[in-house]
Amino acid sequence: MKLANPLYYPVSVFAGAIVLVVGVRFLQLPNLVVWSGSVAVATLGAAIRKGQEPESLGLDDPALEQELASIRTQAATLSQRANDLRTEASHLLTDANQVELLSVVQYACDRAEELPNNIEQMARRMKGTDSLLSLTELQRQLRNANAQAQTSTGVAKEQWEKLVSTLEWNISLSQEGKDARQAQVVSLSTLIVQSAGVLQQLQNKLRTADLSDRAQTDEVRSLSDTFNSVQENLNLLVLEQTQ
Numbered sequence: 001m002k003l004a005n006p007l008y009y010p011v012s013v014f015a016g017a018i019v020l021v022v023g024v025r026f027l028q029l030p031n032l033v034v035w036s037g038s039v040a041v042a043t044l045g046a047a048i049r050k051g052q053e054p055e056s057l058g059l060d061d062p063a064l065e066q067e068l069a070s071i072r073t074q075a076a077t078l079s080q081r082a083n084d085l086r087t088e089a090s091h092l093l094t095d096a097n098q099v100e101l102l103s104v105v106q107y108a109c110d111r112a113e114e115l116p117n118n119i120e121q122m123a124r125r126m127k128g129t130d131s132l133l134s135l136t137e138l139q140r141q142l143r144n145a146n147a148q149a150q151t152s153t154g155v156a157k158e159q160w161e162k163l164v165s166t167l168e169w170n171i172s173l174s175q176e177g178k179d180a181r182q183a184q185v186v187s188l189s190t191l192i193v194q195s196a197g198v199l200q201q202l203q204n205k206l207r208t209a210d211l212s213d214r215a216q217t218d219e220v221r222s223l224s225d226t227f228n229s230v231q232e233n234l235n236l237l238v239l240e241q242t243q
Contacts, residue, residue: 016042067185068123074192075116078199082112085203092206101217104224105202111231112195118238119188141236142167148232159229163236166190184237191234198227 020038023029029037086109093102145167149160166187173182202223209216 012042012045015045064181064185067182067189068119071185071189071192072116072119072123074189074196075119078192078196079113079116081196081199081203082109085109085199085206088203089206092211095211098211098217101211101221104221105206108199108202108224108227108231111228111235112199115192115231115234115238118235122238138167138171142171144236145233152229159226159233163187163233188234188237191230191237195227195230195234198223198230202227 016038019041020035023037086106089102089105089109093099093105142164145160145163149157149164152160170184170187202220205216205220205223209220211217211220
């Protein structure tokens with residue numbers, strides 16, 4: 001347990017004050033005992049609160065660190081929901097002719113469950129002033145996204161084209177000499193929210209679809225493919241920065 005300054009944690013100070021008042025006015029304990037107990041309670045409370053806080057990334061931009069902390073929470077929530085969906089799908093897709101569809105859904109869940117670790121790596125990569133996204137890195141990402149957009153169709157093509165627009169925006173910021181990490185974080189947050197929406201649609205469809213109907217199972221497969229496309233976009237933004 002790490003020690004922390006109680007003054008940074010008002011609730012801990014308040015708890016210590018209560019111990020002080022009760023000890024002096026009601027229990028009439030010796031001052032030394034009461035003061036020691038009050039300080040101990042405040043210090044212990046502050047240490048507990050500090051331990052509950054997410055580990056600081058030590059970035060040079062407090063606002064960026066706060067946004068990254070929010071993304072880490074979003075990614076963890078998405079991962080847990082994907083794990084829940086995996087369990088639910090394994091209970092719903094039990095027929096022999098549904099094995100292939102189950103594998104499609106499970107693959108989508110696998111990608112989502114990788115996200116927290118990937119974002120953690122990227123967040124640590126952002127430390128220090130030398131971690132600003134370089135124009136070369138951004139242009140490589142853009143080439144990859146353009147290549148995927150040209151060879152994809154349907155929803156997948158739309159997702160890649162959206163990523164192309166985001167990367168072009170990031171490149172513009174980089175050329176202006178601004179910290180493109182901010183744009184990168186906004187892009188990630190947007191894609192995670194989008195992933196959560198598609199995952200919810202997929203779960204709803206699994207629960208309500210007639211899984212003996214080929215057309216409805218195709219809808220489940222299509223939603224899984226859409227979810228995978230969004231995850232591809234996320235991985236492109238995240239993993240390129242960990243290399």
